[in-house]
Amino acid sequence: MLISLEGAHATDQTLEGVWDIFNRSTQMMKGLFNYESAFRNYVGKAIDRFAEDNVMYAEVRPNFFDKHIASDDGERQLDHRVWMQIIQEEVDTKVKQLGPGGKGAGHFKGLKVIYCAPRSIENEDMTWCLNDCISLKQEFPDLICGFDMVGCEGRGNPMRHYISELLQFRATCTSLDLDIPFIFHAGETLESQGPADNNLYDAILLGTKRLGHGYALVQHPLLMQLCRERGIALEICPISNEVLHLCSSMHGHVLPTLLANSVPCTINSDNPSYFGSSLSHDFYQTILYHDSMTLFGWRVLAEWSIEHSCMNMEQRTDAFQTWEANWNAFCEWIIEEFGPEYLKFPVLLK
Incomplete structure (x- = not known):
């Protein structure tokens, strides 16, 4: 049921072909569960x-x-x-x-x-x-x-x-x-000005709370502006986008363009059972391939996932409190684990 490296990225594999493999995997999964x-x-x-x-x-x-x-x-x-x-x-x-x-x-x-x-x-x-x-x-x-x-x-x-x-x-x-709320998959395509691409317009007009993937959004400056103004977050799924041939690697992903245009984004695992992955793998792909992604950027991506969730206000407040405590502990671990090593280097003060 797992989509293998060869199945996803063989030299003769196509977008249509990998979707055929994916759909067969979903049918087998249904039969098992x-x-x-x-x-x-x-x-x-x-x-x-x-x-x-x-x-x-x-x-x-x-x-x-x-x-x-x-x-x-x-x-x-x-x-x-x-x-x-x-x-x-x-x-x-x-x-x-x-x-x-x-x-x-x-x-x-x-x-x-x-x-x-x-x-x-x-x-x-x-x-x-x-x-x-x-x-x-x-x-x-x-x-x-x-x-x-x-x-x-x-x-x-x-x-x-x-x-x-x-x-x-x-x-x-x-x-x-x-x-x-509607939370629509839309724009999971490389198509431009076609039916799949136009789903972005309809999803936003219907008041979607978030956009699943929204990969084609960067082709539409007005829609990026609307997402920014209306607080419509994109559910970015790095590994899925690679496996299903929207990008060959994260080097060519649209995430940096979306962030540069202040479009709120979250990092997600799309069908991890079929890809043998987890959310940590998707975050790793995001961190590894984008040099502009700093520690502060990681924090914002995680906080956006809470902010744009369907939790009620009480649940969201509680989640932010837990997140803040965990984040502070993580930063303290970084300082304790790696701080002494970097403090060995001379620092030039002006």
């Missing part, structure tokens, strides 16, 4: 991996188009409500184990779920997914935090294909006083 105990274990192990990586909070994107998973005895079909119950139970258990006073150094504080539907489905199926998202938000208000459409933008429908359904969803949320 579409029953109760495997799904529960997968959620629990994912949280353990977050904690090992010192991730204290996450927003994850399950694909909800499959309507059921099987019970272990094969006698029952478990719907999305049961999925959410399993996720909530695993989160509650792990927060106790890994939070302050628990065994986890990362002080895990929880996760939220962005409801995802494929961008390739029929309009009536999208309506079903949007209504299902509303129902789950009503029952699990602290768990469901947004809605997104996923899949290769060059192969699926453009966002405007579902504009009527999305506007109706927004109107229904308003009438029910529900806060379910």
